[in-house]
Amino acid sequence: MATQHLSSASQAPACSRPYPMAHPGYGKRSAPDQQPRTVADFELLPVRERSIAAFIDRLPDGAAMDVKGLAKQLPLYGQQAVASALKALSVAGYLRRVRCLVGGEGGPVRWVFRTFWSRTARDNEWWAALIADTGDRTGTRAGARPGVPAQRAAEAPVRAGVPESAEAVVAPAPGVPVLTASVPAPAVGPSEAFLALARLGQRDARLGLSEADCAVLEPLAAEWLARGADAARLTQALTAGLPASVDSPVGFVRRRLADKMPPRLRAAAAVPEPREAPVRRAMLECVKCGVPGRPEALPDGLCRPCRQPAAPVTGASTDAGTATAADAGAPADRDVKAYVAGLRELLALPG
Known part of the structure; x- marks a missing residue:
């Protein structure tokens, strides 16, 4: 009788149908230099994050990574749970959401949204270097014309120049002698x-x-x-x-x-032309709210408001005649009856 060996590592939920893919250029992107997949991957994460991370790790590049799409494929977790898990995975260093600018140099330009995934947890500096390298690779190389290889573009100026007294060689056909034609140098007019x-x-x-x-x-x-x-x-x-x-x-x-020779004018100090600010071709995006920014402004893939923990909600003040700072929450977060009663008491006080 065969013995079934169980592993303590969580297994990724099996998909009943092929996972939906994002539009070309969007979706999941695997980060480079990852460690080989083992059963010990994500073992330090909580159960929910470990299960979702194992599922994402097995998705192909280009798979849709939106919260709604992931929740449809994970029957144990809803959209809110998936969003919280993605935030935790970003803080742990497993993923980053990035906006990449593709196109340009005379062609159409558009922003694509990608989720970079690393099976190996990385720190903020590593992710910042990856995003900078991604921006360089998505741009068109300087000096190269669209649709023209770099070698051909470099050879074009050499072929265009005609040296003085050059000879044009006509490629001979089989059995035909080589013909040469002298190319006269261009005439130079008086100054x-x-x-x-x-x-x-x-x-x-x-x-x-x-x-x-x-x-x-x-x-x-x-x-x-x-x-x-x-x-x-x-x-x-x-x-x-x-x-x-x-x-x-x-x-x-x-x-x-x-x-009567005129004086030699001093060369005016060259005023540097204003340089246009470089266009950032890749920007980090907050995993929770989607606000874009530089990697240094979004540590752990989160903006400042999303990194701050939510303030605890306090009840109404016992003193009906005063409103304290702890009593300044929104009506939806507090007892509505107590809130309305406090307002009535305040309106009844003499001015």
């Missing part, structure tokens, strides 16, 4: 300083310069432009107040370029 000097003769015939004269004076004229002067100001400075005759146009223009 703005050269053109300004060449047009002086059109402005005034006394300053007509040859091509060789313009080439000699081009560095001085380029320095004018580098110091903020434009071609119109340069021409005005060289042609204003000319003598009756100019024996050497090149010497005259050289002297004026040197004598």
Whole structure:
């Protein structure tokens, strides 16, 4: 006769039908670096939390993790019990609810809600590092274009450049000799300083310069432009107040370029452009109320109001003529008749 071996560890309730899955991108996510599953998992938890944790641990990734869905699959516990158990499991370090921003870079952006589960209990620092890494992985890599591999994007600028006197090689067909075609270097036009000097003769015939004269004076004229002067100001400075005759146009223009050189302006202090605040692509979410926030603001996966224990409810004051601080609860939490009687007594007092 076979002997049945019983284990002290709680077993996960068996599902009578396949567990419902969340929408793509939502639902359960298994955390990395978990210990192998053993019968001693969750043995330090209370019975209810141990049973629900064993059930969640066996769910596949992508399974729905809402309280109502879990309660339907756990006949022993209602929605309130499941919500309390999830809060306890978050405090114990087994799960965190996270909002992740997916998409962007020209495409649609949407928030997805995921419940990260770890069979091994983790501390707040470990969960904060996981959430930060999740936000980095959900974003698009900087510098990469959507739909273009990084290697192809890096090679594109190299292929676009054509070196001077390059040769384009045409891939030969079988039995056909290789054909090469020389690609001429792009023609470079005269500079703005050269053109300004060449047009002086059109402005005034006394300053007509040859091509060789313009080439000699081009560095001085380029320095004018580098110091903020434009071609119109340069021409005005060289042609204003000319003598009756100019024996050497090149010497005259050289002297004026040197004598009337504008001052070099100090480079203004670069004002840093305002940087946009980085978009957080993953935020923690309170397990109980769902409010989002940074991991440091939600220790144990709970916001401050949800971490504080509920204040004890006290009865009505024995002194009908005064209202104490302990008597300041909501009417639903106190004896309604005593509350109404106290109000009537207060209204009957003289002003």
